[in-house]
Amino acid sequence: MLTNYLPYEVFKRILTKTIFQNAKISLLEKVAKYPSRYTGLFRPTKPKLKLIQNITQSNEILFGDAFEIIINEYLNRLGFSPIKKNYSYNGNDLMFDQIVGKENTIIYIEQKIRDDHDSTKKRGQIENFEKKGELLLKLYPDFKITGIMYFIDPNLKKNRRYYMQELQRISTQFNFETHLFYGKEFFEWIGKDEIWLEITSYLSKWKEEIPDFPTINFDENPEESFEEIKHLQPNLLIKLLRNDAICKEIFPELFPEKTTLNLLLEYYIHEREKNKTNTMVIEHLKKVL
Secondary structure (H helix, E strand, C coil): CCCCCCCHHHHHHHHHHHHHCCHHHHHHHHHHHCHHHCCCCCCCCCHHHHHHHHHHHHHHHHHHHHHHHHHHHHHHHCCCEECCCEEEECCEEEECCEEEEECCEEEEEEEECCECCCHHHHHHHHHHHHHHHHHHHHHCCCCEEEEEEEECCCCCECCHHHHHHHHHHHHHHHCCEEEEEECCHHHHHCCCCHHHHHHHHHHHHHHHHCCCCCCCCHHHCHHHHHHHHCCCCHHHHHHHHCCHHHHHHHHHHHCCCCHHHHHHHHHHHHCHHHCHHHHHHHHHHHHHC
16 A cells, blocks of 8 residues: 655656756757767768657656655655755765765765666766765764665666675775665665555556657647747857758758747747847748748
């Protein structure tokens, strides 16, 4: 029986907002800054597939970001107190995925979706974990420190043996508690394994509600697309509009009916008096239209 530690609508809003909000403007920014990645003869994919690949890869990264927010939300609701996440230490900028306190204990968590890292990345993970533990020992000498490496997906454990050995080394060297958890193991450790049932139930429901395939047709919902894209920096929009390859290969995929582009033109005409850059955008938009 689910306990509703977190309402489904909150869970859904975190995922949807983090992954899909600003996806269109983010894609246009990448195309403007790195046009050669999307156009040109010497690529094995057509522009449409490359655009879709970009969106799906971005979604994977943002899915991890969303789960950091979700796990943090659960910890807050369980009475753990949030602690500052960003620090500078020995010339390194350190940002904790999760760091919370309860009573006389500080718990920090390096959280990733899945354990599928290559050799270089797994070593970087451990080095980062170790630096953070060393920092906390200095910042909170009177507290018990517990360090956790937590992978959300329980089905991938590529580097489990390596992480277990390295966490044991760190625990012995610095004399603080360390753990390696996958999936429900973290919630079993804090005595709330029913939360894992809630998360998996919510995630299954959310995946049923999202589209099977990402769309790159911004004209499917031009008003919504316009409201997002109008915030694109004018210099980046000009960069897109001045690139013939983008206008010929990319724009027909993103703006097949040019409805969104026409809304942008109307917007910039209305805003023309504010600066000279707007006039340049208008000129280039008219050429494309």
